[in-house]
Amino acid sequence: MNNPFQILQDKPVDRRTALEMAVGMLTAGAGLALTSCNPIASAESKEKAQLNWQEYFQGNFRLMSEDEKTTTVERLERLHELNTGSRINVAKSGPREKVLFGYAFNISKCRGYMDCVRACVKENNQDRKNDVRYIRIHEHKNGQFAFEEANDEFFHDVPAAGHFYIGTQCFHCQKPPCVDVCPVSATWMEPDGIVVVDYNWCIGCRYCMAACPYDARRFNWADPMVPAEELNPNQHYLGNRMRRKGVVEKCTFCIQRTREGANPACVEACPTGARVFGNLLDPDSEIRWILKNKKVFRLKEDLGTEPKFWYYMD
Amino acid sequence: MNEPDRKSGPLASFFREGLAEVTHGSRRYHLWMASLTFLMCCGAFAYSVQIRQGLAATGMHDHVSWGLYISNFTFLVGVAAAAVVLVLPTYVLNDLDFAQAVLIGEAVAVASVVMAIAFVVVDVGGPARLWHLIPVIGIFNWPRSMLAWDILVLNGYLLINLALPFYILFAHYRGRTPDKRHYLPAVMLSIVWAVSLHLITAFLYAGLPARPYWNNALLGPRFLATAFTAGPALIIIILQTLRRVTDFVVEEATIQKIALVVTVAAQISLVMLISELFTEFYRTTHHGLSAQYLYFGLHGHNMLRPWIWTSIAMSVAATGMLSVHTIRTRERFLRLACFLLFAAILIEKGLGTIIPGFIPEPWGRIDEYFPTWVEIVVSVGIWALGCFVFTILCKIAIPIELGRRRYAGSSPAGVQAAQGVQFGGVARHGLGSKHHDPGGAG
Numbered sequence: 001m002n003n004p005f006q007i008l009q010d011k012p013v014d015r016r017t018a019l020e021m022a023v024g025m026l027t028a029g030a031g032l033a034l035t036s037c038n039p040i041a042s043a044e045s046k047e048k049a050q051l052n053w054q055e056y057f058q059g060n061f062r063l064m065s066e067d068e069k070t071t072t073v074e075r076l077e078r079l080h081e082l083n084t085g086s087r088i089n090v091a092k093s094g095p096r097e098k099v100l101f102g103y104a105f106n107i108s109k110c111r112g113y114m115d116c117v118r119a120c121v122k123e124n125n126q127d128r129k130n131d132v133r134y135i136r137i138h139e140h141k142n143g144q145f146a147f148e149e150a151n152d153e154f155f156h157d158v159p160a161a162g163h164f165y166i167g168t169q170c171f172h173c174q175k176p177p178c179v180d181v182c183p184v185s186a187t188w189m190e191p192d193g194i195v196v197v198d199y200n201w202c203i204g205c206r207y208c209m210a211a212c213p214y215d216a217r218r219f220n221w222a223d224p225m226v227p228a229e230e231l232n233p234n235q236h237y238l239g240n241r242m243r244r245k246g247v248v249e250k251c252t253f254c255i256q257r258t259r260e261g262a263n264p265a266c267v268e269a270c271p272t273g274a275r276v277f278g279n280l281l282d283p284d285s286e287i288r289w290i291l292k293n294k295k296v297f298r299l300k301e302d303l304g305t306e307p308k309f310w311y312y313m314d
Numbered sequence: 315m316n317e318p319d320r321k322s323g324p325l326a327s328f329f330r331e332g333l334a335e336v337t338h339g340s341r342r343y344h345l346w347m348a349s350l351t352f353l354m355c356c357g358a359f360a361y362s363v364q365i366r367q368g369l370a371a372t373g374m375h376d377h378v379s380w381g382l383y384i385s386n387f388t389f390l391v392g393v394a395a396a397a398v399v400l401v402l403p404t405y406v407l408n409d410l411d412f413a414q415a416v417l418i419g420e421a422v423a424v425a426s427v428v429m430a431i432a433f434v435v436v437d438v439g440g441p442a443r444l445w446h447l448i449p450v451i452g453i454f455n456w457p458r459s460m461l462a463w464d465i466l467v468l469n470g471y472l473l474i475n476l477a478l479p480f481y482i483l484f485a486h487y488r489g490r491t492p493d494k495r496h497y498l499p500a501v502m503l504s505i506v507w508a509v510s511l512h513l514i515t516a517f518l519y520a521g522l523p524a525r526p527y528w529n530n531a532l533l534g535p536r537f538l539a540t541a542f543t544a545g546p547a548l549i550i551i552i553l554q555t556l557r558r559v560t561d562f563v564v565e566e567a568t569i570q571k572i573a574l575v576v577t578v579a580a581q582i583s584l585v586m587l588i589s590e591l592f593t594e595f596y597r598t599t600h601h602g603l604s605a606q607y608l609y610f611g612l613h614g615h616n617m618l619r620p621w622i623w624t625s626i627a628m629s630v631a632a633t634g635m636l637s638v639h640t641i642r643t644r645e646r647f648l649r650l651a652c653f654l655l656f657a658a659i660l661i662e663k664g665l666g667t668i669i670p671g672f673i674p675e676p677w678g679r680i681d682e683y684f685p686t687w688v689e690i691v692v693s694v695g696i697w698a699l700g701c702f703v704f705t706i707l708c709k710i711a712i713p714i715e716l717g718r719r720r721y722a723g724s725s726p727a728g729v730q731a732a733q734g735v736q737f738g739g740v741a742r743h744g745l746g747s748k749h750h751d752p753g754g755a756g
Contacts, residue, residue, distance in 0.1 A: 056442070056443075060446075060453055063453075130370075136677065138677065146600070146678070147677040147678045148600060148603065148674065148677075148678030149678070150677070150678070152677065152679065168677060177522070177523070177524060180458050180459065181458075181459050181460065181461060181521075181522075182455055182459060183447060183454070183455050183459045183461040183462045183465065184446040184447055184452060184453050184454070184455060185453045185455045186446070201443075201446055201453075202439075202440065202443075203438050203439070203440045203441075203443045203444055203446055203447070204369075204438045204439020204440045204443075205434075205437070205438050205439075205461065206379040206380060206437075206439070207459070207461050207518075209376070209379040210379060210380060210519075210522055210524070210525060210671070210672070211522050211524055212524055212676070213523065213524035213676050214524075214676055214677075215376075215377070215675050215676045215677055217376075218376055219369070219376055219379060219439065220368070220439070221368055221369045221370035221372075221374070221375065222367060222368040222369075222370035223368060244440075245368035245369075245370075245439065246368055246369065246438070246439025246440045247439055247440065248439075303523045303524070304523075
């Protein structure tokens with residue numbers, strides 16, 4: 001592909017785009033029949049049509065058998081290859097035993113450098129065109145803790161004198177209100193505590209966005225765009241694989257990394273060590289040490305959401 | 315008009331004649347339907363733009379993630395629920411003055427529910443994947459999700475409000491008296507259903523502690539009070555119009571009784587508004603920021619302020635007018651008051667309920683919302699669809715109710731008796747009233 005922006009961008013209506021639109025509607029059968037029976041259509045476009053067709057009727061990821069999950073991620077990989085010519089790896093790894101992920105944020109250390117935000121956008125293949133971010137860094141004036149008075153859009157050197165910084169993102173609540181409201185159960189909490197979305201099952205009603213008290217969820221108002229050379233090919237079905245327009249996405253604690261034992265991208269990128277991630281069920285983990293030895297608190301605890309995201313100060 | 319075919323069954327004949335009825339009419343009727351069709355086509359075009367570009371074609375964004383569509387949905391659910399105001403006295407309390415209006419009320423309910431469902435469908439990001447909602451082949455997150463409840467009550471209400479008037483109309487069409495034992499259970503169900511329809515829609519919002527503006531116990535009752543204002547107000551306007559443009563006879567007593575309902579509901583709505591304003595502003599907390607934004611503006615953002623004060627002014631003026639007996643009984647003033655109330659509640663439910671819930675967003679940022687032309691044209695198209703559906707329903711129902719359309723196979727005695735009822739007096743529908751001679755049962 002000579003145009004790096006072509007991954008999911010709108011193109012003039014060729015047969016492929018027309019077909020995708022047809023698949024997108026319930027009359028997709030007619031479109032498939034047209035291509036399948038069309039002697040001029042290439043084998044590739046026939047295969048693509050077939051895969052799109054199968055993808056349209058795939059079930060909810062959580063209810064799939066291991067075999068179905070394998071078929072599903074292989075289909076995603078193949079579709080990506082057919083569409084772009086490049087290869088990706090979509091994992092489907094499940095939660096590990098005796099793992100419950102949690103996060104701690106040191107307010108004393110954060111200086112608003114935003115390296116976490118940049119790393120997050122890159123790692124999670126977030127839409128560059130619409131500047132989608134899972135993390136928000138709020139700049140507070142000293143002596144002022146109300147978020148209404150904070151500024152999350154600063155364009156000056158940091159740290160600014162007389163200010164401190166607090167990051168917010170999805171808190172992976174143990175009692176997530178967003179999960180309860182979803183009419184199709186397209187979002188749920190995994191056994192290791194990560195709240196995920198099946199982007200293929202989401203119908204895009206955005207009730208979860210209304211239900212989230214932490215502004216953690218993002219909607220794909222248009223087709224997301226990631227330049228081909230910036231695409232992170234190491235993906236997870238429930239994590240950083242490409243989303244489509246019209247579905248909700250969110251922070252997944254970098255499920256594609258953390259299920260393999262690595263830290264989330266934001267933790268790795270933070271130059272000040274303000275971010276700590278770990279297994280809450282492991283008594284020797286750093287996060288457990290912080291919970292035990294620091295004065296920690298959580299945001300909007302009165303809402304009863306039980307976030308697995310704590311703040312503390314040195 | 316087509317000569318009825320004696321050989322076909324009553325059901326086939328009902329639908330064939332119904333089709334003939336809706337495809338024939340005066341020049342004014344065709345002009346009206348053509349304009350609605352044009353608007354629907356405009357809406358369809360705008361929706362096609364939205365399908366291509368995604369919801370980015372709307373003014374919504376991550377911080378105001380519901381806009382004009384869901385606002386309209388909320389308002390229309392209320393209008394739909396208001397049919398109960400007519401159904402309850404007619405079928406249960408045997409108040410015959412309401413009987414003339416009840417089928418019209420049910421037609422309004424059907425049209426409103428159709429519009430409400432359409433507004434939800436155009437709002438979702440993946441309409442093609444709505445099959446995920448269908449139990450068995452998809453997952454229906456019931457009873458946990460209030461949206462699942464809402465889908466249930468919406469569709470159920472639509473079915474009840476199609477089945478019930480159909481049963482009554484079909485009986486009249488065959489020159490028979492509807493059997494109370496058959497329809498009364500459905501009527502009772504529809505009454506409970508109507509109240510729960512609107513209450514559950516309120517719970518959809520009130521159940522979100524994330525949005526303190528919605529998360530209050532008054533939201534549901536206030537939804538009901540405004541619904542019982544706007545819905546019957548609309549029905550009064552419609553009845554007055556039908557009285558002018560068709561032969562459908564509507565007694566002034568009927569309209570006055572509905573006007574009384576509107577008056578009381580409007581008064582209660584105002585009391586609730588005052589109660590809400592007091593709680594929000596006597597001691598302002600940061601849970602009151604949305605209300606502050608709505609009524610007074612926040613940090614220089616005050617897009618909704620002129621709208622909400624216009625709405626309140628119209629509500630107060632109309633409620634005042636309706637509360638004075640001599641004004642309420644004058645047709646022109648009544649129409650004006652009903653129009654004011656309908657518009658006021660459309661603004662209040664539309665712009666003043668859903669959008670401020672998102673402003674400021676959970677961390678206090680203020681990102682205002684402006685609908686785009688796509689949203690506006692799609693919305694107009696859906697309203698046209700509603701008017702279209704309503705017109706069709708009335709066009710079929712009115713000739714039957716007037717006794718002009720009868721199944722050719724029904725016994726002459728039955729027809730005569732039924733027509734006797736039609737033109738005999740108040741018992742237009744013969745809805746099992748005490749005064750009604752059940753002679754049509756032949």
